[in-house]
Amino acid sequence: MKLNLQKSFFDYQPKLLLTHGNFKITAFRYESGVEALEIENKRCSFIFTPFKGQQIWHFTVDGREISMDTTVKEPTDASIYLKNYGGFLYHCGVISFGAPDAEHPHHGEIPNEIYNSAYIECLEDEKGKYILLGGELLHDTAFVRKYRFAPVIKLYEDGTVFKINVTLENQRAYPMEYMYLCHINFRPFNGAKLIYSAKRDSEHIKVYKADGTKALTDYMDALEKDPSLMDTVGAPGQCYDPEICFGIKYSGDETGRAYTLQYEENGACFVSHPTDVLSNGVRWISRTNNEDSMGMVLPATAEHIGYANAKAKGQLKVLAPNETLSFYMEAGYLDKPCADKVKEIIENILK
Secondary structure, three states, X not given: OEEEOOHHHOOOOOEEXXXXXXXXXXXXXXXXXXXXXXXXXXXXXXXXXXXXXXXXXXXXXXXXXOEOEOOOOOOOOOOOHHHHOOOOEEEEEEOOOOOXXXXXXXXXXXXXXXXXXXXXXXXXXXXXXXXXXXXXXXXXXOOOEEEEEEEEEEEEOOOOEEEEEXXXXXXXXXOEEEEEEEEEOEOOOOOOEEEEXXXXXXXXXXXXXXXXXXXXXXXXXXXXXXXXXXXXXXXXXXXXXXXXXXXXXXXXXXXXXXXXXXXXXXXXXXEEEEOOOOOEEEEEEEEXXXXXXXXXXXXXXXXXXXXXXXXXXXXXXXXXXXXXXXXXXXXXXXXXXHHHHHHHHHHHHHO
16 A cells, blocks of 8 residues: 655644554644654654655654754754754765755755655565655756655564665766765664774774864874774763764675674664665764764765865766666664674674
8 A cells, every 4th residue: 555645644733644554653744844754663663754855853662762862853844954953864965965065055955855755655575564655856957967866764563674775866868976875863872882894994994083172182083093992882081072973994795785783782773785886984973962973874975075075086976867776775773683693794794
């Protein structure tokens, strides 16, 4: 069953939209006017904004908030990136992402773009009932670029991991430059271990140094010498106020997929991404008196420094005329048995 969403479905008073097995999906509208779905399954709940950027907010597993904490507590109708920045997952690009300049907004045009269409699909396979959340963003600038951006999120009724498929189609008869970053924002859990399929040396981990307090600059200097200092979350001496960004060169398994865990005693925050399409792993950590975020990997096509930097370094990707690109990522929370399997995969990659 596929339900094509209409903005008229959303009101300021929440209403049950549909159920599917253990799924309960409620439609409502924030005071800001942003349409939203509250989605609950057997284990988790989250907010999804089907028309406003197809963002994920307030992801919880077994009642525990997994997504980052900022002063922005709910989606707003802002188009400026940081004025609507409190969610778990944002798509960034396509013309650019990262640091802004006069022609390129912070993290590009799509994070807060209004989608042309959105839908929910309820299906079932041998693993059980699941839903698909998707839509289409159609961008058309005459004589410049025309593209279709179509993400789809898949989640099972007892699942805690999102499978995120992305399709980007160049709809002009000319090559199109593109950039993409998936901004996935977990909450840091003190005592957890960062385990990921990249070697811990300066060749594979770059610290992007910036001005700051003495504590921050001292810590960045120490990280340059020993990147493993960040691997225990909340260890003494760490400083991420206001933030530190890293560039991580990942190694993949036999299928080319890379893996990242924030590993705890009973499970792990988890991301898997393809190293061929998303060749750059950006890590962003911010721990201040007002924010707490573990962007342990933001899978990306380039560094986070912006369009001009990507152009100069040959990091811009190009879609051929009328070419379509598709890839998928996974993000969410794994129980301990599954987390241990991924930990073993990572250890085998690094051997």
